[in-house]
Amino acid sequence: MAVAGAIFGAGFGGWINDRFGRKISLLGADVLFFIGAIIMAIAPQPWVIILGRIFVGLGVGMASMTAPLYISEASPAKIRGALVSANGFLITGGQFLAYLINLAFTKAPGTWRWMLGVAGLPAVVQFGLMMMLPESPRWLYRQNKVDEARAILEKIYPADQVEEEVNLLKQSVENEKAEEGLIGKDMISRLKGAFGNKIQFVGINTVMYYSPTIVQFAGFASKSTALALSLVTSGLNALGSIVSMAFVDKYGRRRLMIVSMFGLSSCLVALAVSTDTLCSDEHRTYFISGCPSSFGWLAVVFLGAYIITYSPGMGTAPWIVNSEIYPLRYRGVGGGIAAVSNWTSNLIVSLTFLTLTEALGSAGTFLLFAGFSLLGLVAIYLLVPETKGLAFEEVEKMLETGFKPSAFMKKSNKSEMHA
Template structure:
């Protein structure tokens, strides 16, 4: 047990703990704002880029998906950096990459420059998606962890919405301004992170218990609360683990649940709508201006759904939220697909499509998009949390890469209706996946969730298998 020692750093008045935690979450979540803006702005910019650079369907998909390929490498590279240098410094690296990538893309004069600059932005997005939710989760108290980590996703959808509004307002100006607007939040993120503390759990993992306690006292506002939380952290006996630990039997339920949600978050089609809705709707005869306005409606729907999800993950629970909203996504996509299949192109037909796609956005974003980063940051033991969340982010970006590279081709092959009906089937599968593999994590500390992994009571499965799981994990305890 850790014995509390009075130090000069922890004596005297302390910052009010909820305020400091809120500041940390808000500044770190600026990485989510950049994440959303830089992925969403291509939706409007692509209409101009296609004309200026004479892009074919395939080259348009390559320019769009380059940022996703970069994100895939960025999230994998962020794991060892975050374990060695710390969560805070890794976020600062991501902010520097955001600045570099934004400057490059805004000054691009050839297709290859667009692709390379979006690869750099992807590195930043991948790193941010891997480390920001972990950093927020590790500084948050259990009763506020859901709300604060979902704040990262709220920042993402706010960034997407801002990108849609910016794209509409600048539709008659250069696409360079659309991309260049990302410089300001990148500067805010970099400068803000300089003044924030390291994660107390990362400090404890490195053996700096006194430093971890000092940070916890500042975060929780009392020495007693800090000592109790540090004792729980120390009792877990976590040290930095190799990659093989993430694949071990006792961690596998967390891997299946988190990676499954990450894959399904993309394979259910939300980013296909995000990237290509204006292109699909303009191709259906709605017109560019109306298509861009539809994107703004989608962005607003994403924001409202995420705000609702931020409340529901703590009021209902993560698992309950997913199971209640996913059926709505299935029904909305069936209606949308049918409207395209049966050629509902008149006035009421257009409204059916718009209402259906907005409804799908609400149900899908309010469930899977809200849960992905939260569950990924919660379920892994401290010893391999950085590596586990890297796999979550890599799965997300890998699936996103496939979706961004194939959506327009799917629309050409199956039609818009067939494509949306395919996504409806994947959303239905997601419901049954959650029912079988995703546990409820609401109200449990990170250390309690690790204990459930060790004793075989993590996954919502037949408890007759729990004794075997528990016996298999005794050597880890």
């Protein structure tokens, strides 16, 4: 239900971003986080916990598409990727801390109430800190608040670059307003315009749920052991985010995603092979008695390899690209559409994983995911441009004619690029 709530949160979060700004959207997400945590902590019945999860999901959806957008618009182009990756690191680092906190509360009175209720504390902290931060300068300029936008840009860029940034922003906004007069300002017209725009985009994100279950597939029936090993995988996820921070602005978003997708496909095939050799007894209940095997550790190793391959590439780079490729007039609605697609995919994965393992077996399920990863690899190669170090206006101009990978470009175009 949290993931389902995130779909709707991402959907109307795009509208809130365009209408009221990035800051208001993040503050609203914090309020939803806090309300959801309190509802879950005091829940007298299971249905109340579900209600709290919906509130949390709404906040997750809003924050997931707003935070990268806000960071990218308030960052110099040369370090924009690293700063958006830092957001990914704080998310994965938070997941790691969540495992530790849950383990700490397993012996405490109230157990799950503390586990769920403590999530309201970071929301309060972020709300207070967010009050001290400025609005996105690009959104302010779009709202004709030029002086406020300039004041913020002066804090971000060196003095000799401020005027250039203001001029680029002015030109971009004037062009967009001229086009907007032809498209219309209502939401339906904006959605049609976003899909009909020349810019090509793709959003692909894969999240590995049920790591304790996969550990149990590997032969570790103990819940505490499975949780402890899952703590290791969440730590690897956080480590991968640090790798992304270090290399995304040096080697680019596109290269990280291609390498990541190739690695994911390989790891999923390896997981399929390793788990297929473990549970030969069809009548054995894996989460009660496990699947004892001297090779069970291989599945855990491949799971760790999957996480460390996923995190620096597909875990962070798509969010960076998604925050960079839309024209200002479509940035909120475009980011919302991409986030809705992401959370819808995550909902499908979370709802079908256990059913798929029963129908196809663990090996068949992992091979299915490997197939989707290969399709994603092809899509990234054909559709996703490199945006490293480019100003938003440069990205928009590059995509106006459509993106083609170098292998599909005419020789004359290649010569012009090198020139």
